[in-house]
Amino acid sequence: MAQMRNRTFYCFVVALFLSLSLFAQSDTGKVHGPEILTRPALGLKVRPYLEYRAMVSAESSNLSTGLLLKLRTATTYDDAIKNDILGSLDNGLRVGALQNNEIRFAYKGHKRRYLRPYAKQSIALFLRGQSALAASEDMVKLLLNGNKSTAGTPQDLSDFAFEDWLYSGLQLQFSFLIDTVPISIGAGVIVGHRYQSISTQNTTLFTAESGTEIRFDGSVDYEAVSRPFAYGIAGVGLGFDLATEERWGKHQIKLNAQDLGFITFSDGTGLEVDSSFSFTGINISNIFSLQEGSFESSLDSTQNVLGEPSTINYTRLLPFMLQLEYEYHISIASLKSLYLQGRYRYLPSYLPRVELGARWQLRDNMHLNTGFNVGGFNNWGISAEYLCQIRTLWQLGLGVSHVNTLAIQGLAGGSSAFISLRYYL
Numbered sequence: 001m002a003q004m005r006n007r008t009f010y011c012f013v014v015a016l017f018l019s020l021s022l023f024a025q026s027d028t029g030k031v032h033g034p035e036i037l038t039r040p041a042l043g044l045k046v047r048p049y050l051e052y053r054a055m056v057s058a059e060s061s062n063l064s065t066g067l068l069l070k071l072r073t074a075t076t077y078d079d080a081i082k083n084d085i086l087g088s089l090d091n092g093l094r095v096g097a098l099q100n101n102e103i104r105f106a107y108k109g110h111k112r113r114y115l116r117p118y119a120k121q122s123i124a125l126f127l128r129g130q131s132a133l134a135a136s137e138d139m140v141k142l143l144l145n146g147n148k149s150t151a152g153t154p155q156d157l158s159d160f161a162f163e164d165w166l167y168s169g170l171q172l173q174f175s176f177l178i179d180t181v182p183i184s185i186g187a188g189v190i191v192g193h194r195y196q197s198i199s200t201q202n203t204t205l206f207t208a209e210s211g212t213e214i215r216f217d218g219s220v221d222y223e224a225v226s227r228p229f230a231y232g233i234a235g236v237g238l239g240f241d242l243a244t245e246e247r248w249g250k251h252q253i254k255l256n257a258q259d260l261g262f263i264t265f266s267d268g269t270g271l272e273v274d275s276s277f278s279f280t281g282i283n284i285s286n287i288f289s290l291q292e293g294s295f296e297s298s299l300d301s302t303q304n305v306l307g308e309p310s311t312i313n314y315t316r317l318l319p320f321m322l323q324l325e326y327e328y329h330i331s332i333a334s335l336k337s338l339y340l341q342g343r344y345r346y347l348p349s350y351l352p353r354v355e356l357g358a359r360w361q362l363r364d365n366m367h368l369n370t371g372f373n374v375g376g377f378n379n380w381g382i383s384a385e386y387l388c389q390i391r392t393l394w395q396l397g398l399g400v401s402h403v404n405t406l407a408i409q410g411l412a413g414g415s416s417a418f419i420s421l422r423y424y425l
Contacts, residue, residue: 049109060377088412093133106119130347162197168190169239185241203216219274243256341354368385369384371383383399385418402415
């Protein structure tokens with residue numbers, strides 16, 4: 001029976017990753033959702049529950065936490081901020097911002113022992129925003145100081161990438177067993193509210209010292225769609241979440257996939273250029289705030305040269321997240337297990353993230369997770385997550401992905417913060 005259970009689990013894992021590879025072949029976009037993905041809340045309740053989850057994240061491999069806070073709130077960048085940014089560059093710039101709000105109603109709890117990580121059936125409403133930026137050092141200098149300061153010197157603007165998403169969804173989740181392997185599937189309708197994407201390849205820019213001409217050589221792809229109302233319907237699609245786990249003895253493997261799906265946008269703007277030409281200048285402002293409209297002014301100032309943007313419909317993969325974890329269960333005082341976790345997000349500049357950590361039981365109703373991670377939008381960090389059952393009906397979860405950058409805000413990195421609150425009805 002144990003061998004059959006293991007074979008079933010392995011077949012499910014292989015089938016999932018094969019389906020993801022087929023998905024990825026249909027789109028050429030770059031590589032989101034919450035940066036903290038916590039373990040299921042404590043307790044093995046049968047009764048239904050309400051749960052709220054929230055996450056906010058701003059991270060960079062170059063910029064300090066204090067500087068990221070300034071950039072998110074500043075309306076203009078003075079010389080001091082510009083000098084801080086330029087002084088932080090190291091082979092380009094990577095920045096990412098994530099946010100998630102979710103309300104879930106589990107109207108059927110877990111009734112069978114092997115289903116305990118997941119609700120039997122639930123419905124959820126969520127709103128997610130994700131932005132990511134990757135830029136060369138020359139591009140950052142151009143954006144901050146304009147082209148006059150680099151006149152007479154060719155600038156490398158290759159491999160620039162920016163994506164900005166805002167979407168919401170209504171999801172139905174259910175779980176079932178294959179032998180004793182628990183599987184949770186969430187399927188929902190996704191509504192896209194905003195999408196922007198711009199990328200360059202093999203691109204250079206040269207400004208004549210006299211300032212009379214700017215020569216561009218390379219390719220630019222630009223897409224944008226939004227509505228006058230911030231949460232208007234710009235596109236509709238489908239999204240799926242998958243989760244499963246299997247344990248044999250002290251060993252356990254967990255697999256999670258979030259936002260596997262697509263959105264079809266309508267009445268969007270598109271512009272694709274692959275040529276050489278000359279023009280008089282560009283105007284790009286507030287790019288580092290990663291907010292809507294960052295590229296509108298640049299598009300307006302160059303459309304006479306680049307051509308008139310066209311109105312198009314297009315389908316794009318959601319910025320999905322994959323997570324695979326191995327956990328080794330032990331019992332040494334309050335130390336209960338060690339884990340190795342890998343995570344990938346389909347967003348520009350996001351590097352595969354790996355975390356090695358430990359899970360502790362402080363009391364019967366209190367758990368603590370600590371870990372060391374590398375990758376993502378950041379370089380490295382020390383994470384902490386606290387889970388607590390309050391009396392009988394409440395469960396609280398708090399998490400921070402980079403304790404070190406919050407404690408010492410001069411360190412490059414930023415952080416993610418997570419909170420969850422569950423109430424059993």
